[in-house]
Each structure stands twice: as C-alpha cells, then as structure tokens.
Amino acid sequence: MTAPALSPRALMSLLFNGSKAVDVVETALTIGLLDALEPGPVSLRELATRFESRPLRLYKFLDCLESLGLVVRHEPSDDINEATYRAVPGLLAAATAAVGPDAIERDRDRYPWQRLHGRLAESLRGDVSMTDDDFAWPPKTDEQTEAFERSMSVGLGPVIETFHRHAPHLWTGRRRFLDVGGGAGTLAARILDDVPDLTADVYNLPAVAPLVEETGRRSGHPNRLGFVAGDFLTEPLPTGYDALAFVRVLHDWPTPVSRQLIESAYRALPAGGMLLICEEFRTPDRLAMQFFWSYFLIGVDSCVSRLRDVDFYTGLLGEIGFEKIQVLPGGWELVVAYKPG
Numbered sequence: 423m424t425a426p427a428l429s430p431r432a433l434m435s436l437l438f439n440g441s442k443a444v445d446v447v448e449t450a451l452t453i454g455l456l457d458a459l460e461p462g463p464v465s466l467r468e469l470a471t472r473f474e475s476r477p478l479r480l481y482k483f484l485d486c487l488e489s490l491g492l493v494v495r496h497e498p499s500d501d502i503n504e505a506t507y508r509a510v511p512g513l514l515a516a517a518t519a520a521v522g523p524d525a526i527e528r529d530r531d532r533y534p535w536q537r538l539h540g541r542l543a544e545s546l547r548g549d550v551s552m553t554d555d556d557f558a559w560p561p562k563t564d565e566q567t568e569a570f571e572r573s574m575s576v577g578l579g580p581v582i583e584t585f586h587r588h589a590p591h592l593w594t595g596r597r598r599f600l601d602v603g604g605g606a607g608t609l610a611a612r613i614l615d616d617v618p619d620l621t622a623d624v625y626n627l628p629a630v631a632p633l634v635e636e637t638g639r640r641s642g643h644p645n646r647l648g649f650v651a652g653d654f655l656t657e658p659l660p661t662g663y664d665a666l667a668f669v670r671v672l673h674d675w676p677t678p679v680s681r682q683l684i685e686s687a688y689r690a691l692p693a694g695g696m697l698l699i700c701e702e703f704r705t706p707d708r709l710a711m712q713f714f715w716s717y718f719l720i721g722v723d724s725c726v727s728r729l730r731d732v733d734f735y736t737g738l739l740g741e742i743g744f745e746k747i748q749v750l751p752g753g754w755e756l757v758v759a760y761k762p763g
C-alpha cells in the first residue's frame with residue numbers, strides 16, 4: 423500500500439519546505455532508520471531505543487516522513503510508544519538513489535542550474551540562457567564531454583537492469599552490436615558481460631573515444647569493446663552490425679531528426695537486423711524523475727529533451743518498415759524491432 427495522492431495545497435506546503443524534507447530523508451538514510459523501517463512494522467519504542475532518540479522527537483520526525491507519503495503508521499492506542507511504522511515499498515532504494523552519497527540528484531546538482539533560478543520568466547522569453555561554457559549540447563570541450571558522459575553513466579541503472587533481464591533471449595544469433603550515441607560505453611560493456619559471443623562498438627562524437635577506451639580497459643573487455651567516431655546528424659550510420667541501439671538518444675532531438683535517425687538505422691541494418699530503443703518513455707513517475715533536466719534545459723534550446731510515449735516509437739518503427747515490434751518490460755521498457763528478412 424502506498425500513501426494516497428496529495429492535494430495541490432498539501433503538495434505546495436511540501437514543496438516550499440523541500441530542503442527540510444530532503445534533510446529528513448537524508449538523516450533517516452544516514453542513521454540507518456530506513457533500514458530499520460524496511461522490514462517493518464517496528465514500534466516507536468524499539469526505534470527510540472535503537473537510535474537513542476527521545477520518543478516524542480522521533481514521533482515528530484516520523485510525522486515528517488509520513489507527510490511525504492514515505493512511511494505508514496499504525497497507532498493502536500494513545501501511547502505513542504505503541505505506534506508502529508513501516509516504510510512504503512522501495513523507500514530505502516529510492517532514498518539511496520536520490521540522496522545517497524553517489525546519488526543521481528547530487529550529480530545533477532553540479533550543473534549550473536542557478537543561472538536560471540529566479541530568472542525563469544526572462545528565460546522563458548529567451549532573455550536568459552545557458553551559455554556554451556555552462557552547458558553545450560552536444561558537449562563541446564573535453565571537460566564537458568567527460569562530465570556529461572559520467573552523469574549519463576550514473577543514470578543508466580534502469581537500462582542496465584532491463585538489458586540484463588532480457589539478455590538470455592535478446593541476443594540469440596547476434597554477433598556485432600553498435601550502440602549509437604552509446605555514451606562512454608558503460609551499457610555496452612555490461613551487455614558484453616552477459617553475452618560472451620558478442621562484440622560491441624560505441625558510435626559517438628570523436629571526443630568520447632578516450633572514455634570508451636577507458637571503459638573497455640576497466641570492464642575487462644578491451645578487445646570486444648570498440649569505438650567508431652562519427653556524427654549521426656551529418657553522416658549515415660555505419661553498416662556491418664546485426665544489432666543497433668538508441669539508448670536515451672532519440673528523446674534529445676525533435677521528431678523529424680528522431681525519425682531520420684531511425685531511418686538511418688533501417689538503412690544501415692542488414693535484413694533481419696535488430697533495432698533496440700530504450701529511454702524513459704513518458705509516464706508521470708519518469709517525468710517527475712526527469713524534473714532536473716526539464717528545468718535545466720529550459721535554458722538550452724539545442725536540446726529538445728522530450729519524453730515520448732512508447733507508442734510514439736512503436737508507431738514510427740512500423741511506418742519506417744520494421745516488423746515484429748515488441749515492448750519488453752523492465753525498469754524502462756525496451757522496444758525491439760527487426761528489419762524484414
């Protein structure tokens with residue numbers, strides 16, 4: 423059971439006090455309270471003893487977590503010590519992902535979002551933007567490239583999970599894989615862990631080459647993970663691969679460009695070739711988790727950042743000529759399609 427959805431008024435109070443809410447969640451994570459609540463239910467008395475806390479103070483602290491919809495309380499009597507608590511499913515993992523030491527939100531926070539903060543009205547009119555020094559899309563300098571690809575690797579969790587889950591069936595008969603816009607090669611290296619007969623190349627802008635080489639060395643696949651430098655906006659995708667992927671690539675571009683990229687993949691694949699598309703297809707949850715980039719990219723016109731419904735891609739693949747189009751389940755769904763053989 424999860425907490426009921428909040429009214430807009432209640433949400434506004436939480437939003438205004440957002441930094442305090444993060445303080446509460448971070449503290450609960452750091453002191454181990456979330457570990458204690460995970461198997462729940464656990465009484466306030468036990469928690470107060472274990473965390474050497476004053477019961478009434480801890481009760482108020484837990485009220486903060488409850489107001490965020492993160493714990494469920496059962497209070498059988500007027501004695502607060504008797505109250506029991508449990509975490510909503512997935513809380514520990516969610517808190518670790520959002521506010522833990524290696525959290526994705528911490529990584530995102532390094533970007534200069536402050537440029538827009540308090541100046542959104544001017545930004546909406548186009549009077550305030552990110553400069554190329556703040557954030558260029560695609561990245562321009564080696565430093566920007568490295569920082570961006572590192573951020574991308576941090577956020578790959580749901581993709582890696584989905585590819586791992588489907589690895590036993592997905593790659594049957596495939597020999598050569600090209601990850602188009604494949605970042606620093608982190609996903610490709612994880613796929614190679616699962617599929618011993620496969621070799622993979624990352625296709626990316628030339629500046630990314632050293633990062634992919636490093637990934638190849640660190641992952642123990644220096645001979646199976648390669649790099650192909652190119653610019654998919656100005657040249658056709660390379661041939662010679664029986665599987666291509668666009669992972670978090672198509673949502674960066676306006677629809678005509680996304681369409682051209684899929685058409686380019688169709689031309690590059692042999693008959694029977696497989697195309698994979700994986701990104702955060704639009705749902706309310708994923709839009710919320712994308713909040714940082716939606717905000718930050720208000721100031722970056724060159725990056726479209728458009729979460730699309732999965733149906734958009736399945737429809738487009740069919741129009742372009744792909745067949746046997748499937749949507750495989752996972753942290754983020756994986757769209758699989760084949761060029762007719």
Ligand SMILES: C[S@@+](CC[C@H](N)C(=O)[O-])C[C@H]1O[C@@H](n2cnc3c(N)ncnc32)[C@H](O)[C@@H]1O
Pocket residue numbers: 560571574575578602603604605606625626627630652653654655668669670671674
């Ligand atoms: C949002 S990132 C996704 C990276 C990786 N697939 C992942 O999910 O972690 C988009 C990728 O597209 C690459 N890219 C952008 N423009 C490109 C272009 N014109 N040609 C080739 N790659 C490009 C970027 O360098 C980056 O690696």
